[in-house]
Amino acid sequence: MKLVTWNVNSLKVRLPQVLQWLETNPVDVLCIQETKLTDDKFPQAEIEAAGYQVAFTGQKTYNGVAILSKHNMTDIQKNNPQFEDEQQRIIAATIEGIRVICAYVPNGQAPDSDKFQYKLKWFAALENWVREEMTRHTKLAILGDYNIAPEDRDVHDPAAWVGMNLVSPEERAALKSLIDLGLSDSFRQFEQAEKSFSWWDYRALGFRLNKGVRIDHILLSAELAKQCTSCVIDRVPRKWEQPSDHAPVIATLA
DNA sequence: ATGGCATCGCGCCGATGA
Numbered sequence: 001m002k003l004v005t006w007n008v009n010s011l012k013v014r015l016p017q018v019l020q021w022l023e024t025n026p027v028d029v030l031c032i033q034e035t036k037l038t039d040d041k042f043p044q045a046e047i048e049a050a051g052y053q054v055a056f057t058g059q060k061t062y063n064g065v066a067i068l069s070k071h072n073m074t075d076i077q078k079n080n081p082q083f084e085d086e087q088q089r090i091i092a093a094t095i096e097g098i099r100v101i102c103a104y105v106p107n108g109q110a111p112d113s114d115k116f117q118y119k120l121k122w123f124a125a126l127e128n129w130v131r132e133e134m135t136r137h138t139k140l141a142i143l144g145d146y147n148i149a150p151e152d153r154d155v156h157d158p159a160a161w162v163g164m165n166l167v168s169p170e171e172r173a174a175l176k177s178l179i180d181l182g183l184s185d186s187f188r189q190f191e192q193a194e195k196s197f198s199w200w201d202y203r204a205l206g207f208r209l210n211k212g213v214r215i216d217h218i219l220l221s222a223e224l225a226k227q228c229t230s231c232v233i234d235r236v237p238r239k240w241e242q243p244s245d246h247a248p249v250i251a252t253l254a
Numbered sequence: 255a256t257g258g259c260a261t262c263g264c265g266c267c268g269a270t271g272a
Contacts, residue, residue, distance in 0.1 A: 009271085010261060034271090036262075061262050062270075107271055147272070166272060199272065203258035213272075245260075245272080 001096065001253040002027035005143035005216050007104070007199075007246035011035040011066070014244055015043050019050050021237050026051075027250065028070050029095055031102035031143040035064030042066070057088045065091045065102050065144075082132075083125035090126075092133075098224065099137035101130070103144035108165040116165060119147070123174045131181055140221040142183070145246065147215050148175045150185065154214035156195060166215060184225035186218045186251045187233075198233050199246045206245075207238055218251045227253045 004027045008014040011032060022030065030052070035042070037058045047054045047068055057078040058064030065088060067073065073093035080090055092101040103126065108119035134140055148171045152158040161167045179185060187196075197212025206212065220228055230252045238247045 013261075034261095109270085109272090145272095164272085201258080201272070202260055204255090205258085215272075242260090 001029075001098075002250055003029045003031070003098075003100065003141055003143060003218060003253065004248050004250045005031045005033070005102070005145070005218055006248035007033040007145040007216060007244060009034050009036075009244040009246065011037055011043065011064070012041070013242070015046060017237055017240060017243070019046065021248065022050055022052070022068075025234070025248075025250070026070075029100055030068040030248075031100065032066045032068065033064075033102070033104035033145045035066055036061060037064055055091055055093050057091050059086075059088045063088050063104055065089060065104050067091055067093050067095075067100060067102050069093070069095050071096050080125050080129045082129050083122065085122070089122070094137070097139055099133055099140040101133070101140070101142040101144075103142055103146070105145060105147045107147050108171065110165055111163065111168050111170070119165075120170060120174060123171075123178070127174070127178045127181065130178065134181060134221060138221060138223045141224055141251075142178075142219045143249075143251075144217070145215060146175060146217050148172065149213045149215050150175055150217075153194070154197070156197065156211045156213065161213075166213060179219060182222055183219040184222070184228075186220050186225065186228050186231040187214070187249065189225065189228060190231055196233055198249055200238065202245055216246055216249050218249055220251065224253060229254050
């Protein structure tokens with residue numbers, strides 16, 4: 001069983017790349033963030049033709065999330081039921097006994113901004129909801145763009161990032177608090193190359209110079225963590241023409 | 255090097271992203 005998260009930065013632009021990637025990587029579940037599409041514009045037919053069922057919730061211009069699955073999806077939940085939010089950032093479904101949560105955590109802009117406060121509030125509400133979901137589902141996975149680099153080793157140049165969002169003590173504490181519910185950062189269950197990142201700035205040769213951050217994560221409940229045999233970042237589609245600025249992260253469960 | 259780039263919107267710049 002392979003579970004993937006990928007922020008595609010506009011599914012309208014990236015649909016051909018998503019379909020191409022799925023052809024060579026016929027994974028079971030693909031969680032997508034930043035579709036940037038209203039539901040009436042969602043390319044459901046094209047995705048179903050590729051052999052995937054799909055659940056999605058979107059809005060104009062910003063945000064938007066989707067789950068593509070080779071298996072049946074039940075109990076589809078759009079957004080956090082405990083958090084009123086106009087922004088479409090969460091979709092969840094139960095797939096083969098696994099509660100799959102696809103999340104696009106707010107960016108937060110800068111630590112002194114209103115958007116940062118929204119990010120922290122949003123994230124605290126996510127934790128409260130996940131705590132509840134974990135009482136119902138021992139097999140639970142949260143995949144997404146967390147917009148948080150957990151540790152300095154997840155940042156190409158930690159000194160240059162001091163004072164920025166994505167790396168602040170508040171954000172890192174919030175992520176740690178979520179993980180402390182009993183989740184595992186699947187990427188760190190395994191030996192990984194140094195300077196492994198999942199996002200690189202389009203500007204200033206970010207990818208070529210590997211100036212990136214690791215902000216896309218797959219968190220697994222204890223039962224799933226035991227079954228996890230690998231977690232890798234696929235840098236290949238980041239090298240394609242007109243790529244997303246994020247790379248897919250793939251967890252394999254036995 | 256406070257630049258660089260990509261996407262979207264009733265576009266020709268501004269907001270947002272990370």
